[in-house]
Amino acid sequence: MLSSRLDNTIRILNWLAAIMILVCLALIFFYAPTERTMGNVQRVFYFHVGSAWTASVAFFVALMSGIIYLIRPRKFWDMTALASVEIGLVLISMTIVGGSVWGRPAWNTWWVWSPRLTSVTVLWLVYAAYFMLRGAIEDPERRGRFSAVYAIASFVTVIITYYSIRLLRDIHPALIGAGDGAMGEQELTGKMVFTMLFSFISFSVLYAAWMLNRVRLEMLSDHAQAMKLRLIARLRG
């Protein structure tokens, strides 16, 4: 049964995430300086990178949950992996769309099939297919095992996406440790770095809030399913 302590924790985390995102927006629009070459649109950077970073964390959590599930097949780890992939997919969608809007004035195009953008598209498709895989398997234990293996293998797309701008020439800028192939490295002032770090933390709290909400939803769903079976048994019996 779901505890009221969990509900209270989720409620507090929801409020904390909402407040932190609002403070982050205030920092983005009123504290961070305007970037000199791209103008105001560069402020999309803070949510673009924040969501990308948190999506990577989410997919890593899914990978770890998958590994743990294969070692100890408990439903909780399957739920965690499912929730994490789902949230990761939402976050990476935010990254892609935000980046596209930013790209229009910066690169004079909404989209370009550069290594980074191509690899992140592949990443999105691979993780979207995770849900198709789950939908195709009825047996819960088998579904958990296959999903776990898939979540582990899928993480390679995150690694490829991260290194794509460091190994190949790309119009997409590198934030950290630009390789020879990157056409430009972001130069950030102190205020920009602070805002970026605050964005990372805000998105991490948001991820934690969404995770707890999503896992609770799975637990509720399980509870409803169990009640359904009891009801059917009673009505038959």
Next chain:
Amino acid sequence: MLLAQVDPNVTTPYLLLGYVVISVIALIYVLILVNKQRNLKQDIELMSQLLEEDKEAGGG
């Protein structure tokens, strides 16, 4: 990357569009979660009632 000096306000519409679409995606996801939770809680409440009624009918 194009490195041209621009009037910062020229790109402001894209800034706003960017945050609007990001927010819409997040909002849609939150609404989906809220809706699913509400439906599940309603289902659980209904089934609890039915189980209770069936229990009383069985005892009576």
